[in-house]
Amino acid sequence: METDRRRDSRSWDWDSPQCRAQLDEVFFRPQDYIRAGSQEHREFWTFFERFQRFKGKRDMALSKAGSDALKDESRESKSRKKGAVGSVDLGLPKEYDARYRINVSVCTRDVEERLGGSDRRRQTSSGPGKEEIATCRLTLLHFLDFCQRQSFGKLAKLRREQRSLPIFQYRDRIVELVRTHPVVVVAGDTGCGKSTQVPQYLLASGFSHIACTQPRRIACISLAKRVSFESLNQYGSKVGYQIRFETTRTPVTKLLFLTEGLLLRQIQQDAELGRYQVLIVDEVHERHLHCDFLLGVLRSLLRQRPDLRLVLMSATINIKLFSSYFHSAPVLQVPGRLFPIQVIYQPIPPEEQPSRSEKLDPRPYLRVLQGIDQRYPRGRGDLLLFLSGVAEISTIQEACQTYATHTRRWIVLPLHSTLSLAQQDKVFDISPPGVRKCIISTNIAETSVTIDGVRFVVDSGKVKEMSFDPKAKMQRLQEFWISRASSEQRKGRAGRTGPGVCYRLYAESDYEAFAPYAVPEIHRVALDSLVLQMKSMGLGDPRSFVFIDPPPAASIQTALTYLKDQGALDSHGELTAIGKLLAQLPVDVVIGKMLVLGSVFSLVEPVLTLAAALSVQSPYLRSAQHNPDCATARQPLYSNQGDPFTLLNTFNTWVQVKAERGGGSRKWCRRRGLEEQRLYEMVNLRRQFKELLKSHGLLEGEQGAPCRQDRRQRQQRFSERRKLHQLKRDHDLQEGMRRKVLRLEEGEEGAASSGSEGEESGRGRRGKDEAGQSVDIQEVKFKLRHSVTELQEAAGASQDLSSRQQALLKLVLCRGLYPQLALPDEHNATRKDSEQIFHTRNKQGVVIHPTSVFASDPEVLHVPEPEPRETGSEKPESSKHQLLAFVTLLETNKPTSATASECPPCRSALLLVSRSVDTNADCTRVVVDGWLELTLSDADSALRSISSALMLRADWERLLQAQLRNSAPSLDPAPPRPPCLAVSYSLRRLGGLEAQNLYVGPQPALGLPDAPALNPLFVGMKAEPHPMKGGLRVSSFFTYNCLSDSKDLYSECMRTFWSCPHCDFYMPLTPLERMHHEATCRPAGELQPKDEPEDGTAASSKSSSSSSSLTRVYHCDVCDKDLTLTSTQILKHKRQHL
Amino acid sequence: MELGGTEGTPRGLFTCELCELTTPFTYYGQKPPNTRAIVLLEECYVMRDPFCPEKEKFLVLGSTCSLCRKTVCVSADCSLFYTKRFCLRCVREHLDQFPPQIQAELRKKKPTEKTSDLASS
Ligand SMILES: [Zn+2]
C-alpha cells in the first residue's frame, strides 16, 4: 500500500515540510479543531510518524501470516454463523478494521471537493492526492482517539484515587451534617484525605463561597493546585488561593484557600464576613495563635450569621475541646490510612545522656542505623530522625555521615527551616537503589512537611519551643519533652507508605508521663499584635474575651501596657490614631511604628526596606558564615551601623545587580551565601507596605509615572509581560512533575555545609541540570510584579542619604525598636570578640546573636578612649557611647539579642524616644526610663542639650499628630533636624538599689516658686508636681528635679546668668525658665511650624503672656509705654522697631 | 486567565453504571460545541477536556450501550466501540460475533470489574 503510494505520486514526500503544509491547509486551518502551529498540531505530526512506522511493521507481519489468517477467517465465519442462530445479529462488519473502533469522524468534504477540482487540472502537480488525504485523515482519527484515551485515563485514575480515600465513605454524611448544623467537627488522621476532599464534597453538593483556612502559606498554594486539578478545574479559577503577596482569586472563584491571618484581616474589614457561606478551618489541632483567635471570633460571629456554616478539621487530637467550645457540635471521626507501626522503646543509657553543656552523644542514633542495616538489609524505606534543634541536628548529622560514608548505604540529609529552600527540597528527591535516606529533622517534619517513603522513625522525644516571659518581655528557646500527641504524630510518619518501625529513645514510663497535648501557641508568645487586633475589631476588653483556652492574664496585661507605652492605646485602653493605623498593618507593632514614622519624616524608601528586612528571615545563610570566600564577598555589604543597615545595603546592592544582570542575581547571591528567596520576599513585602501607606494617606500616589512612557515603551512592556506570563504558565504546568535522584555523595557535601561548600557545588550542579529546561521562576515572578527601574530609583533614594537623613533614619529605627535597648558592659573593651556582653533593663549579660555584624566586628561598639580630660568622676565621659537597639531578645543558654542595630548618638536619641526622662535640678544627671543614667559634668551644656532635645521632641509630636489627623501628607513636612551635639557624658545602668531609691517622692508645695504658674512647654500639658516621683512634671515624659540626689530643692538659688544665642537676651534664670525661653525663642530664619493650632493651647508667646510669671514690666522708649511682656516678647517687640 | 465563561455549565451528572465513575457533563449528543469538522458517531456524554489548557477541547465520557441501553463510560474496562457502543457485559455475551482480534483482547482481559485501589496521595 505504502509502496503503491510512493509510485503514484513520485514527488510526494511525507517528511517534507512543504508537503505537510499542504495537508495542514486541509485539516488544520485556523478555524479547525486543531490549528497549524499549535502544540497539538506538533504532537499530531510526531504521532503521524510513529503511527506510520507501526502500521508498516504490522502490514509486514500480516502479509507473512496471511495464509494462516485466511484459515482463521474461514473458521471464524463458521462460528459466527453458529452464534447468530441463538441471538440477535449485531450487524458488525465482516472484516476487522481498527477504524471501526473509533467513535469520531472528520468531515472535510468541502475542502476535498475544492481540492478535487484542482487536482484534475494539475495532474502532475505535487499536491496531495486522494490517498495522501485519506492517510492523513485516518491518522488524524487515530490521533483524536489517542488523545481521548489519554485524557480519559487521567480522569479515571483520579476518580479511582478519590474513591479509595478513607473519607470517601463519609461523603454524604459530611454534606448532610453541614446542611443541618452550624458547626461540624471533622476529625481524621493524616492520609484520610480530609483537606483535599471535604472542600470538594461541599462544592459538588452545591455550596459556593467556601473559604478554607490553612496555618501555612505553602499549604494554601499546594491545596488549591491539587483541589482545582481534582475538581477538573485546573485551568479555571473556580478554586483559588490567597496569601500575603498573591492571589488567584477571581469573581468566579467558589472555593478559596487562605491563611488564618488573612481571614482575620478580612473580618477586620467586614465584620459579618458576608462574602462567605462556608468556612472551613483546617488543622485546628495545631493550635496556632491565629487559629485559636479565629475560632473565638467565629464563635461570636455565628450569632450574627446563623446561615454561616463552619467546619473545623482536626487530627484526632483533643476533639472534645473543639466540640464543646462550639456548644457540643457534632463530630465526625474518620479513620486514617496508616499501616501497622511497631514501637520500640530504646531509652538512652545514663552514660550516654548528654549533660547540660555537652554535645549530644550520637551513639544511640548510630545504633538504630546499624540495627536497620542488619535487620533489613534489603528493601526500601527511609529513616526520619526527630531532634530538638539545629545544633543537635548538625552533631548527629556529622556522626551519621561518617557511618554513611563507610557503609555507602545511606544519604544523610538535614531538614530545618533555616536551611535554604533548595536544601530543604532535597529531602523529597529519590535515593538510588540500595541506599536509604536518613533525614534528620526538627519538628518541622511532624506536620508541616510530609515526606513519603519513610518507614523508620527515630524519636528523641525532645522539642525546642519558643516561650515568652511576659515580665522580661523576652522570648526563650527552651528544650522540652514532647507531648503524647506529637509523639504519636511522629510515630505515624513511619506508616504512610507501608508497615513501619518507630524507635523511641525514651522509656515507656516517660511516654506515659508526657503531657497529653502540646502547649498552645497563645500560652507561649507575646500577645501585642493580637491585643491590638482585638481592639481594632471592637471585641471589647481582651481580658474577658472567651478564648478556647484563655491565655495567662499576665500576658494580656503586658500587651496592654506595651501598647500604651507605644502610644497605640490611650490611658483608657482605647485605640489612638496611630494605634488604628498600626492595627491595619499586618506587621509587628515595632515595624508598624517605623513605617508610620518613616512616612511622616519623608524617609519612606529606606524605611520601607528596613521594615521589610526586619519582617522576614535574614537572607544571610548561617551555613555560609564560616566560608572564607563568602565572608570576603559579604564584607562590602556590612555596615558598622548594625544589622538593619547591613540588610539595607544588601537589598539596595541586590536591586542594582538585578537591574544590571537580571537572573544573574542568583549567582551573585550564591557567592555571598545569601538566600535570594528572602530578598524576593522583602521586595514583595516592601511593595505591600508601600500600598498600605498609600491607602492610609501617609504616602502620595505615583505622580503619573505611566504617562511619561510613550506608546512604544508601553507596547514593549506589554509584550514583555505577555512573554513572562507565558513563561510562568509553562513553569506552573511542569512544576512538581520531576523528582531528581540523589547521588550517594549528596550527604557528604551536606555535612561539609557548615562551610557551605556543599551547598555551592550542589546547587551549582542543579543549576546546570535545569539550565536547559527550566527558567528561574522567581526572576519571572519578580519581573511580573515589580518595575526594576522604579526599584532602582528607590534603592538610590535610600542609598544616597545625607548624614542628616542617615541620623534621622536611625532615630526612626530606634524609636520603632524602643524600648528594646541594650547597654554594653563597661569591661567589653578588654574582652574577646565572642565574649562581649550587654545589659538590658530587665536582663543582664546578653550576648549578640552570632549572625550579627557586631558579633563579627564588635570594636565598632567600643567607646573610644576617653580624652584625658579631668572630669572629677571616675566614669569615662565621652560623646560616643553606644547603645544597641535590638529587634528580638532570645534566650537560649544565654540570652541572645538578634539583629542588633547601633543606636544613634545616644543621649539625644534617648531623650527623643524614651518614655520617661527624669532630671535633677541642674540637669546634669538624667535618668531615662528608670534604668539608664547619664551624667554630665558641665551644667551649661547639660541644660542646652536637654532643652534642644525637648524642643525637637515637641516638634516631632506636633508633626506626627498633624499627619495622623489629616491623614494626608503635607507638601513639605520639613523633617526636624536631629540634634548633633557632641556633648561628653557618662552612661551607666543603675543598680537595683539605686533604681529603687531614685526619686524624692511627692513634696509638699515648698520651694519651687515658679512652679504653679509655669508656662506649658508642650501642647496640652500643664506643668504640675509629679504625684509619685516628686519634682515637676513638665511634659508627658519629662519630670524635672525629681531625682533624690538633687543637691538643692530651691531652684531659685539655681539662677545663673545666661545669654540666649538667638536674641540678645541676658538674665539670671533658673534651668526651667531657660528651657522655656529656648522653647519660644527660635533662631531667626527658622519658621514656626505652619500647622500650629491657633486655638491658644500652643505654647506660643502671644497667648501665654498674661499668665506667665516670666513676664515683666518693660518700658519701650520708642512707643513710650509700659508693657507687660515675657523676655521673648520683648525681643519681638524690639524687632518691630528695627 | 479567566476561562469561567467558556467552561460550560454542567447539564447533569454522568455516572457509569458499571464502574460508578461520576463526573458532571456539559453536552450530550454527536456535535459538541467548537469541534468544527469533527462529528461523533454516537450520542455521547461530553465535557470540556479538563487536562488540556486549551478551552475548546472536548472529552467524551461515555454513552449508551446499543444493546442493553446501560450508560457506560469509555474505559476499556467498561465498554467498547466497534461501529457501535457495547458495554463489556454485552460484548462477552455476544463475543462470537466480534472479530478475532477483539475476542483475543477480551480473553486476555480477566473479568475484573473491581479495579484495584492503588491510590497514592
Ligand atoms: Zn465505567
Ligand SMILES: [Zn+2]
Ligand atoms: Zn450492554
